[in-house]
Amino acid sequence: MRIGVFVCHCGSNIAGTVDCAKVAEIAKNFPDVVYADDPMYTCAEPGQAAIEAAIHEHKLDGVVVASCSPRMHEATFRRTVERAGLNRYMFEMANIREHVSWIGKEQQANTNKSAELVEIAVAKLRNNRPLAAKTFDVTKKTLIVGGGVAGIQAALDCAEGGIPVILVERESTIGGKMAKLDKTFPTVDCSACILGPKMVDVAQHPGITLYACAEIEEVSGYVGNFSVKIRKRATYIDWEKCTGCGACSEKCPSKKTPDVFNEFTGTTTAINIPFPQAIPKKAVINAQYCRQFTKGKCGVCAKVCPAGAIDYAMQDSFVTEEVGCIIAATGYELMDWTIYQEYGGGRYPDVITSLQYERLLSASGPTGGHIVRPSDGREPQTIVFIQCVGSRDNSIGRPYCSGFCCMYTAKQAILTKDHLPQSRSYVFYMDIRTPGKMYDEFSRRAVEEYGVEYIRGRVSAVYPDGLGRYVVMGADTLLGEPVEIRADMVVLAVGIEAAKNAPALAEKLRISYDKYGFFMESHVKLKPVETNTAGVFLAGVCQGAKDIPASVAQGSAAAAKALALFARDKLENDPQTAQVDARRCVGCGKCIRCCPFGAITETEIRNEKKAQVIETVCQGCGLCTSTCPQGAVQLSHATDNQILAEVNALCR
Amino acid sequence: MNYAYYPGCSAKGSSADYEKSTQAVCAVLGMNLVEIPGWNCCGSTPAHAVDTELSAALCSRNLDIAAQQGVEKLLTPCPSCLSNLRHTAKRMENPQFRARVDELLDNPAAPDFPGVTSVMQGMAAHCDANGIASFIRKDLGQLTLAPYYGCLMSRPADIMDFGDPENPTLMECLLAACGAKVLDFPLKTACCGASYGIPERTMTARLSARILRLATDMKADAIVAACPLCQMNLDLRQPQAAKEADAIFAMPVLYFTQIMGLAFGLSPDTLGLEKLRVSASALLDKLEPAPSISKTPVEGGQSCE
Amino acid sequence: MKNATDMSQRHDSGFTVEVGAQSGQKLSACYQCGNCTAGCPASFVYDRQVNQIMRGVQLGMKDEVLDSRAIWLCLSCSTCSLRCPNNIDVAAVMETLRHMARKENRVAVGNVEKFWFSFLNTVRAFGRSWEIGTMALYMMRSLRLFTDLDLAPEALKKQKLGFKPHVVAQGGASSVTRIFKRYKERAEREGVRP
Known part of the structure; x- marks a missing residue:
């Protein structure tokens, strides 16, 4: 073989603590190495051109680049060698930046280690074989999990781009958290008025199939060809027949059912449609509160339903959809703030969450848009807003900022003044974080035009004063004093957390999530929409805190990724797949059982059972190769021989 | 049932009524409170405010007496005593701290101290709400x-x-x-x-x-x-x-x-x-x-x- | 008029490190939310609020912190520690500062320390605290002869206070006296104020 080695300086990133010229010099002594150099920036255009020139000039048939992580530039250099006529798998990378120069300061040791990593790469390369990708068909259809504003935007953009969409929503209506908001910042336009038309578009678009009250049960397959099993929860209403007339909920006798949509600020009926603009506008029975289920007799809704849609015997059902890519847009939940016993832990009726306050502000909410105290129905005169409840709090394991609370608190304080001109509002804050367009101007308006009192400090405790009001014990750190306010009502800007079942969904989708349950993007800066699983994209708060504009933007970005994927009719697989040596295979089937992708099937060769790999399904994880008792399964580009050659090089 | 008991100084002075009612109620519940012999003041806030090791020495002497008596659980009615005794037990887990405290004592403190609990928790452990209701x-x-x-x-x-x-x-x-x-x-x-x-x-x-x-x-x-x-x-x-x-x-x-x-x-x-x-x-x-x-x-x- | 504080001159990083080590707390974790001040029951008698004390410690402002009245008026109720969003045991920091100030003989609120000594003197003598003895000693030390005189008639009528101290039997009292003696001797040996 004729191997060329390129030891990258990466400016001073590597050269700062590694003698790159010396590493190149040492590399010349490794077997089959006929050329070595140490360029300044190998990944830049001149650097790549130098590789191509060296391949031609020195008749190289293999290349090693010692530079950064393969996650960063392996694809880049594979294309480089391919342009010069080599097979892209006749290339190896040694990571001397993340694994060497960034973690150690001693030049001698770093130089030695770099040389060893290059030696390993050379040893591997000497055992490499050209590999060729196979092509396969793509199912041009997108599945979107979650029908909040991010999922809605992604669905509409995909459908407009001509790609059919399956939209799966856990609740009985799409709209997500945004549907619960009264107004939105910084324009103070009505949330329902701007979201409503988009929800209707989803319902009416011929390219969108909506499954509400549905959840992802199982996911199999791979980019281009996913198979997704969806559980449709029993609603006890035949939605084919239900017209959404509402006659059932008018007559339902179980009127004390907790109203989930209204954040438990009121009660509703056991059979109901969550709100007038719900999409789909179909009724659902809450079996926990329905008398037919709890007492075994009632049947009022079945009697009054003009469409005959009530079906108490309904069971969960399943449907399987074949799609080419999946967009996760599962949003967030409010953290359980009742762990804050110092704020009453949920025992004080007039200490409520900001989302509950939105429902009080909303004309379609339980109070018809009148701000009144849940305890006695009186209009509050003094309202205290407390920010960062469950955000930036290490003591409860939530050090992160929830991102949008500063803005909605300003909005709620402004709206409060609109609703109750005589009222006084106070906001306890630690920092005001309003970096969006027109955001800081908006929060200043709350102070300057609406007279909201902003007080810099956290609140230590809230308790009832025994006379119908609440004592808010806070501090004004700018004043350098503790302060106290007698409030009629306290609104907590409760921080966000990942949806409860986000980790379970992540595992089904085979994507990563952080320690808080937020899904991990492929690269924090450069691949914010992709995940580490090809064909699975992210949109909205499931990836991390963001507000409506950012969620909508990410929804569109995810749709763009889907459309780009489907711009091709066929996809190429990664040829780093498992290969079965039929002569060694004893047909025990262990590999079939351990494969997480269902990529290994059983076949018969001369009446003997043998394993067979479906190359376009195999993801090259290598589980089968280490499971096979016979060593009959080898992973291309990571064969036992290749790995042993690396180990030998290191241990020599 | 006998319980080892550390009344605290105020039981013998300003809160004699707490002491009296604690003894009376425990007697009804079938709890016999037995004072550990020769106990001393825990040092209260003044001791730990002045010096943590002085506070720990005063508390350790009591915990040591209880340990010598083979006591497993010591009850005290006073939250301040409870706090000082429990803080001391925790701090004495640190060998350096223990060595400094041992220097102040007549004899090095016992390696293991009994647990200390409030009388209130002792009552709840002794009989459940039903047990109380029956009295x-x-x-x-x-x-x-x-x-x-x-x-x-x-x-x-x-x-x-x-x-x-x-x-x-x-x-x-x-x-x-x-x-x-x-x-x-x-x-x-x-x-x-x-x-x-x-x-x-x-x-x-x-x-x-x-x-x-x-x-x-x-x-x-x-x-x-x-x-x-x-x-x-x-x-x-x-x-x-x-x-x-x-x-x-x-x-x-x-x-x-x-x-x-x-x-x-x-x-x-x-x-x-x-x-x-x-x-x-x-x-x-x-x-x-x-x-x-x-x-x-x-x-x-x-x-x- | 007061000049602007010269931050580069102020910073006694040794003090910051010492407070962190003695209290076992990560002082840099404090982001000045003010929760400690908001919940502190004694804040209304402080010259510097708890969060300001924490800031002073972060900045190494040794004199300002150790000479403050606040560290003496802290009730050790640990509300601050309980509610600190950054898990700082603020009460432990306050107690550490009190210890440091005491050892350097900086006692901004003398009466508080006089009361503690009055209390501890009765313990040293009898093995147990003695309320009337404490009061008498305190009145002498502080020259506040009328302290709680308004309570006396009621307290005496109800026999709330024992006229005789409780002396720990079986040589216990002298054992406690020895603890105090060794404590004092060691402090003198180590060159700190007992």
């Missing part, structure tokens, strides 16, 4: 009580192990088992001003006034305390608090053991009620004979632990 002789249904633990009993949570440090509920459970109406008293773990009544009277008066004011506004018949110092600040110093707050208070402040004793039908004299500055006579007037005495425990009755 009820007087109906407390007309009494509305504000439970008040003070700041030391429940925190720091990892040392004191007394339920939620913001919202302990053990006393509520015991008082409810005695048949009283129990308020959700928001200032139940607020500080009363502690020992600063002497050097900084205004501070203590104001802090106590805040608690007395809330209990008054919530229409409590009495505040129920678990700490000798809290009880003294709220009761004996009640006129100072009233003066500071420019208010008139007439709030009886009883120990939880005195309330339990009343429910058990014990005489005011047995419970030391005459020691209260603010008379409890209004409370006594509200007591009625228990309608029916349940001899057999109710099925599924909950434990207060």
